[in-house]
Amino acid sequence: MPLVPMRVLLDHAAENGYGVAALNVNDMEQIQAIMAAAVETDSPVIIQASRGARSYSQDAYLRNLMLAAVELHPNIPVAMHLDHGNAPSTCYSAISQGFTSVMMDGSLHEDGKSTSDYAYNVKVTRDVVHVAHALGVSVEGEIGALGGIEDGHGAGLTGEEALKHLADPAQAEQFVKDTNVDALAVAIGTSHGAYKFTKPPTGDVLKMDLIEEIHKRLPNTHLVMHGSSSVPQELREIINKYGGNLKPSWGVPIEQIQRGIKHGVRKINVDTDNRLAITGAIRKVFAETPEKFDPRDYLKPAREAMKKVCVARMTAFGQAGNAGKIKQITCREMISFYLK
Numbered sequence: 351m352p353l354v355p356m357r358v359l360l361d362h363a364a365e366n367g368y369g370v371a372a373l374n375v376n377d378m379e380q381i382q383a384i385m386a387a388a389v390e391t392d393s394p395v396i397i398q399a400s401r402g403a404r405s406y407s408q409d410a411y412l413r414n415l416m417l418a419a420v421e422l423h424p425n426i427p428v429a430m431h432l433d434h435g436n437a438p439s440t441c442y443s444a445i446s447q448g449f450t451s452v453m454m455d456g457s458l459h460e461d462g463k464s465t466s467d468y469a470y471n472v473k474v475t476r477d478v479v480h481v482a483h484a485l486g487v488s489v490e491g492e493i494g495a496l497g498g499i500e501d502g503h504g505a506g507l508t509g510e511e512a513l514k515h516l517a518d519p520a521q522a523e524q525f526v527k528d529t530n531v532d533a534l535a536v537a538i539g540t541s542h543g544a545y546k547f548t549k550p551p552t553g554d555v556l557k558m559d560l561i562e563e564i565h566k567r568l569p570n571t572h573l574v575m576h577g578s579s580s581v582p583q584e585l586r587e588i589i590n591k592y593g594g595n596l597k598p599s600w601g602v603p604i605e606q607i608q609r610g611i612k613h614g615v616r617k618i619n620v621d622t623d624n625r626l627a628i629t630g631a632i633r634k635v636f637a638e639t640p641e642k643f644d645p646r647d648y649l650k651p652a653r654e655a656m657k658k659v660c661v662a663r664m665t666a667f668g669q670a671g672n673a674g675k676i677k678q679i680t681c682r683e684m685i686s687f688y689l690k
């Protein structure tokens with residue numbers, strides 16, 4: 351089965367009240383880890399690549415690895431999504447490479463750092479929607495600005511500063527009317543990277559009530575939570591035990607994500623947790639068996655460690671058990687939906 355538009359997966363998630371983890375990849379092992387987790391749990395899959403990932407792995411490698419994933423696992427519906435497109439041209443180049451979904455992040459200017467204004471955000475997002483929908487490709491937009499840095503992207507806002515750029519519910523409603531996006535990332539105080547909160551987040555730093563308010567206004571729009579790794583202490587401890595040096599930090603608790611899923615969150619971006627799992631596994635092999643030098647000796651456990659995190663998230667978000675229930679359609683078949 352070919353890659354499917356992300357809209358197909360998010361519509362099914364909305365109809366059945368679950369969320370889908372959107373997992374970032376840069377290389378073959380990460381794609382294999384996600385697919386192995388999806389097979390084990392019968393989960394639909396969103397695999398996403400940022401601009402940084404595309405330049406690291408090169409589009410041709412990435413495209414063919416994704417095609418290998420769907421060839422090997424025809425029963426798993428897979429959407430390939432561009433994470434944080436910084437300009438329409440970036441989205442169009444992704445579409446030309448076979449991505450079935452793109453994020454146009456117009457909350458920031460093309461530099462991916464400075465915050466933009468509403469008119470700019472609407473213009474670039476609407477332009478991308480026009481092109482993408484004509485090709486059956488789904489589009490995610492963003493309102494408000496997220497904190498932290500993700501692959502060089504991000505306003506670099508600290509947790510506190512991020513609170514000044516929260517999504518405004520009225521503006522979110524208008525934005526969807528103005529752009530016709532399929533999914534909307536809403537800034538609610540989360541940030542990218544391993545250092546999200548300095549203590550377990552409460553309602554004054556993680557604004558889950560904003561999600562509820564936006565969902566009330568936009569019951570038919572799929573909401574997206576970025577920066578939603580949980581940064582489990584045990585993964586950090588493995589890294590530090592084997593020579594790493596990560597400061598204590600807190601991520602987004604799984605229960606808060608599950609609360610979001612009850613209120614319209616359908617896509618949950620998770621990257622850091624997988625990075626932590628991979629690095630911990632590799633450090634362990636290096637520390638315990640310093641005589642080893644075959645990359646497979648540490649990449650295999652790394653892949654297995656990432657798979658474990660993916661299985662846990664797929665189960666917690668409720669996507670497990672749903673792959674077989676989804677009617678898989680192509681971007682070409684999706685066009686008639688958008689032209690309605």
Ligand SMILES: [Zn+2]
Pocket residue numbers: 434496500542576577619
């Ligand atoms: Zn993000």
